[in-house]
Amino acid sequence: MTELSGPTGEEPALHAVPRADGTPPRAVVIGATGYLGGRLTPRLLAAGYRVRVLARSAERVHAFPWGAQCEIVEGSADDGAALARACLDADVVYYLVHSMSGGKDFEAVDARAARTVASAATRSHVRRIVYLGALHPAHVDLSPHLRSRVEVGQIFLASPVPALVLQAGVVIGSGSASFEMIRHLTEVLPYMPAPRWVRNRIQPIAVRDVLYYLLAGARVPADLNIAVDIGGPDVLRYGQMMNGYAVEAGLPQRPIAPLPVLTPNLASLWVNLVTPVPRAIARPLIASLQNECVVKDHTIDEIIPPPGNGVTPYRRAVRLALGRIDADSVETSWVDAELGTSPSDPLPSDPDWAGRAVFTDRRSQRTTASAERLWSVIIGIGGRNGWYSSPLLWAIRGWFDRLSGGVGLQRGRRSVSSARVGDAIDFWRVEAIEEGHLLRLRAEMKVPGDAWLELSSSPAGEGACYQQRAIFFPRGLRGRLYWITVLPFHGLIFSGMATRITTTAEAEAQQR
Structure with missing residues (x-):
């Protein structure tokens, strides 16, 4: 357990009083x-x-x-x-x-x-x-x-x-x-x-x-x-x-x-x-x-x-x-409080996609940085570290979300360098973490559908391979039109993310 600031609970005036039979309450x-x-x-x-x-x-x-x-x-x-x-x-x-x-x-x-x-x-x-x-x-x-x-x-x-x-x-x-x-x-x-x-x-x-x-x-x-x-x-x-x-x-x-x-x-x-x-x-x-x-x-x-x-x-x-x-x-x-208006269903497994409309954007990038160094960049994404591409486009998307009643991009994150399941990261929610390998985020911004973003790090030779996957299940015609509208911006944002995340990992590796 992490070290607690005061009060810790170990103070004599706060310690549990045993039951009559001597067992802890x-x-x-x-x-x-x-x-x-x-x-x-x-x-x-x-x-x-x-x-x-x-x-x-x-x-x-x-x-x-x-x-x-x-x-x-x-x-x-x-x-x-x-x-x-x-x-x-x-x-x-x-x-x-x-x-x-x-x-x-x-x-x-x-x-x-x-x-x-x-x-x-x-x-x-x-x-x-x-x-x-x-x-x-x-x-x-x-x-x-x-x-x-x-x-x-x-x-x-x-x-x-x-x-x-x-x-x-x-x-x-x-x-x-x-x-x-x-x-x-x-x-x-x-x-x-x-x-x-x-x-x-x-x-x-x-x-x-x-x-x-x-x-x-x-x-x-x-x-x-x-x-x-x-x-x-x-x-x-x-x-x-x-x-x-x-x-x-x-x-x-x-x-x-x-x-x-x-x-x-x-x-x-x-x-x-x-x-x-x-x-x-x-x-x-x-x-x-x-x-x-x-x-x-x-x-x-x-x-x-x-x-x-x-x-x-x-x-x-x-x-x-x-x-x-x-x-x-x-x-x-x-920021980590659950929002009753936000989607909460987990990402369906790939076989469950059969017969459903789904749009994906996949990116892959090799890097000379180690998988551990790459992971440290992935797990710190968002908040004050930003999203490593097109900050203006991210900011605009955040403001649109805020004006439409969403949480917006300013929500930030609890910790700069660590995350756990259930944490909020800007207008995403951490749905799954495979420590050292995979970070899956569920969108909580206002979108006509359900969206996820996966970032992963895997060893590859003397370096690592970065993989990125955006997944969107549209809701009706409006959802399909939304994806088509933002597709050109995704080309800029997602390709830039893959490049900047890997180069940031390499730069940090060189500094160390």
Whole structure:
């Protein structure tokens, strides 16, 4: 397992308390492949818990460094049969799921899933549910996403299983959507026209402190059933958060002009254009900033003592996040969240293509670089490394995708030099990796069909052979016309990729 930053779970105050018979308690994590779940799970293991995860794909879980140490139940949060298996003999259930980019009925979907989880936990005599909800003001009209998170917390509190609902505001950490929105808005814009909510007060919290409270939540008194606020020590305006980031990043302070005309919808469109955060995720984030979100009381301190050095100040949280990015050691990232609107079926095997319309583009290139050196270039493709050909054409395609409601090319990737199954790479998703040999990407851009891109490296004599295959299954006439339209551009893009990837591998080999 990779080295964990604090908290690691090995701290005495966070270590698992054995059952009466001396066996380790069992923790179930629902949402283990998400931003927080992917960080909480290895810390639960380090704390001495037996961990079982509920996930749609076992392969996705196995791609994590800690995946082999967990028991996996395949299914979703609204799958009663899968939840029954997941909750069997469990002591604590962590619920870390929320439909950030769900459809119009996401509130009903979230509520139904919460009730299904609560019912399964009740039947299995689970001792506790721990849920991360949202910090929110009382007695005001909330945005649909905030309202949904509050409702989920209320469902758990009303169930027979004691629940601890931790209500957090903006989470600051490497890879969090909130942090990435602040980071890119500050770095891209020397002057920030902003909605009036930039003057609202917010109480951000470092991701390490969220993890601390989640871990400690499994050890609170058995009969405790309560919702509590958690937050960092700083109460800031959103504009102050942006300029606090600027100081830590070595940037000049950004003048910010609040404008009354920027509604949440317009503001989310603006964020969609100037940051990697797509509108579907930006909208609920921005909607949650319409009201001041400040910790109302400190009951949490009576239940869980603060971390040893206290909760993390905002600027230190930014400094830690930037350090993880610079070291290319981001554990999890918002970019890797599954998109409900994106295709998820794997690439059919070649025999299954019989009788189906399919278009392919194949390229092959020999290189004097070793297969290992070639693979290091392949596995680092995308993000800040780019796509090794026609950057203008790639950028145009990314903007078209963004304007049509897709994720766009700016989404980037979690790590510069490594990837695992389920990772996002710009507007692709890693579907398969054969370490040292094959990288298969599934398209998540808006296209009238299903598309994949395969890149591979194989030893050949004293060098290596690079192979590249683009595969497109068109959807109706529109899909066929799309392929014909982009075919001339593919000639430029794909041939350039093959040439530049192999020459980059050769250049890196010579440097070494």
